[in-house]
Amino acid sequence: MQNVKLNNGIEMPILGYGVYMVDPSITERCVLDALSVGYRSLDTAQYYENEAMVGAAVRASGIPRDEIFITSKLCQTRPSYAQAKENVKGSLRRMKLDYLDLMLIHWPMGNDSDIWLAFEDLVKEGYLRSIGVSNFYPETYEALVKNASVIPAVNQIETHVFYQQRPMVELMARYGTAVESWGPLAEGLNGIFSHPALMEVGNAHGKTAAQVALRFLIQQGIIVIPKSVHKERMIQNMDVFDFELSEDEMAAVRRLDTGHNLEGWPADALRYNP
Ligand code: NAD
Numbered sequence: 001m002q003n004v005k006l007n008n009g010i011e012m013p014i015l016g017y018g019v020y021m022v023d024p025s026i027t028e029r030c031v032l033d034a035l036s037v038g039y040r041s042l043d044t045a046q047y048y049e050n051e052a053m054v055g056a057a058v059r060a061s062g063i064p065r066d067e068i069f070i071t072s073k074l075c076q077t078r079p080s081y082a083q084a085k086e087n088v089k090g091s092l093r094r095m096k097l098d099y100l101d102l103m104l105i106h107w108p109m110g111n112d113s114d115i116w117l118a119f120e121d122l123v124k125e126g127y128l129r130s131i132g133v134s135n136f137y138p139e140t141y142e143a144l145v146k147n148a149s150v151i152p153a154v155n156q157i158e159t160h161v162f163y164q165q166r167p168m169v170e171l172m173a174r175y176g177t178a179v180e181s182w183g184p185l186a187e188g189l190n191g192i193f194s195h196p197a198l199m200e201v202g203n204a205h206g207k208t209a210a211q212v213a214l215r216f217l218i219q220q221g222i223i224v225i226p227k228s229v230h231k232e233r234m235i236q237n238m239d240v241f242d243f244e245l246s247e248d249e250m251a252a253v254r255r256l257d258t259g260h261n262l263e264g265w266p267a268d269a270l271r272y273n274p
Contacts (some may be wrong), residue, residue, distance in 0.1 A: 001013050001038070001241075002014045002015075002218070002241060003042060003179050004221060005151055005233055006045045006130055006149075006153040006154065006178055007062070007151055007176040007178070008129075008130055008215055009052035009138040010101070010129055010130050010153070012041065012101070012102070012130075012154075012178070012223060012224050012226065013039075013040050013223075013236075014218055014221075014222075015017065015039075015218065015223070015225075016039065016040075016041025016043055016069065016071075016223070016224070016225040017031065017034040017042055017226070017227070017234065018043040018225035018227040019031065019038040019042070019043065019044050019050055019227065020043075020182075020227060022048070022050060022227065024048075024049055024050045024163070027053035027054060027057070027062065028053040028054075028056050028057045028109070029057075030057075030229050031217055032060060033061060033063060033231045033234060035058075036061075036231075037235050038179055038232060038238055039234065039258075040067060040069060041068070041069040041070075041071070041225070042058070042068065042069070042070050042093040043071045043156075043225040044070075044071070044073075045072055045075065045106055045111065046073060046076075046087075046091060046106070047073065048073060051072055051091055051094045051095050052094045052095060053098075054070070054095060055096045055097055056096075056100050058070065058097070065098075066103075066267065069101040069102070069158055070100055070102070071100065071101060071102040071103040071104065072095070072102075072104075073102060073105070073156075074087055074088060074091075074104070074105055074115065075105070075109075075110070076109065077110060078109060079114070079115060079118075080108070081114045081115075081118050082118075084114060084115040084119070085118045085122060088103055088118070088122055088127060089127065092127060092136045095228075096239060097150040098127075099129060099131060100127070102128075102129070102130045102131070102153065102154060103122070103128045103130075103132075104131075104132045104133055104154065105133045105134065106134050106135070106235055107134060108136060110132075110177070112140065112143070112144050113143075113144060113147045113148070116131070116144055116147070116148055119131040119150075123150070124270075129261070130154070131152065131153060132152040132154030132156065132177070132178075132180075133152045133154070133155050133156075134155065134156035134157065134159075134180075134182070135157060136152075136156075138171060138175070139170065139213075140170075142274060143176075144169055148149070149172060149218065150169075151176060151177060152177045153177065153178060154178045154179075154180050154223070155178075155179060156180040156181075157179065157180070157181070157182065158181070158182055158183050158261050159179065159183075159184075159222065160184050160185065160192075160217070161186065161192070161195075161198065161213050161253055161256045162186050162192075162256055162257065162260075162262075163186075163258060163259070163260060164254065164257040164264070165179075167195060169222070170221070178221075178223060179221075179222045179223070180222070180223040180224075180225065181217050181223065181224050181225070183262065184213065184214055184217055184225065184226050185210055185213055185214070185227075185237075186262060190211060190262075192213060193205045193208070193209050193210055194211070195209050195256070197252055197253065198213060198253070200251060201245065201249045206243075206244040207239075207240075208236060209232075210236065211239065211240050212239060212249075212253065213253075214240045215244075216245060216253045217244055218240060219244070219245055220252065
């Protein structure tokens with residue numbers, strides 16, 4: 001597994017397993033499958049209502065805690081500093097964990113500087129190893145860092161072959177914030193798994209369209225967390241480290257960018273701050 005070194009020196013696997021919309025009744029089994037085939041980074045969130053099952057799978061796996069990188073995300077509108085701290089401790093209680101490797105603000109919550117101060121203090125107190133944001137676009141991201149002592153380690157944003165977000169990727173590079181892709185397989189939409197351009201590139205390497213889509217992101221240093229509840233697809237999605245896209249192949253995939261997210265909104269539409 002290839003790692004990304006975050007701006008605090010901590011190493012995060014460049015490929016992990018996401019559990020959005022994985023039903024709580026099967027989450028423990030799915031996470032155990034993912035761990036059994038080699039995933040060592042897990043992405044959950046309070047909003048997904050399956051944090052407890054992710055924690056249960058980590059314990060049931062028998063894999064030492066420090067060998068698994070675990071992310072969750074705060075979801076609470078306008079919490080005070082004290083409420084934000086309590087909120088994070090709620091995730092730890094549900095997951096029965098002593099610490100999280102990465103905690104994100106799931107989207108701009110309205111008083112992000114208070115949440116951020118709570119996150120910074122939770123790092124000092126040993127509850128969080130790294131802190132970051134998700135769905136923060138230039139306005140909300142820059143408003144946050146203006147008052148921050150710690151620059152976000154990660155910004156988890158929608159990005160995939162159809163929505164490449166090059167300006168955001170460049171902005172994050174300037175700040176030293178790693179980009180993590182949510183929906184790296186475009187949530188299975190736009191015919192991604194049988195897309196002719198992706199299949200053509202894949203055929204040249206004996207790989208699927210899904211593997212080309214993931215490789216395209218990884219090759220730019222973007223962290224990916226594909227989701228599947230099927231073990232064989234989990235294996236397929238991890239099998240992306242034994243080939244490389246040429247510059248021409250990268251250029252061919254770059255041409256698939258529509259400039260719009262899956263809802264058909266431009267990035268600017270997500271720059272809201274309730
Ligand atoms: P994804 O891009 O990972 O696509 C998942 C879909 O692709 C599923 O329908 C799955 O069955 C299918 N699939 C996966 N691998 C396949 C393969 N090899 N062949 C064929 N089909 C395959 O979508 P996602 O789950 O929305 O995103 C990944 C993760 O990102 C989530 O699980 C979650 O952890 C995170 N996420 C975060 C946010 C956020 O706001 N921060 C939003 C959405 C998702």
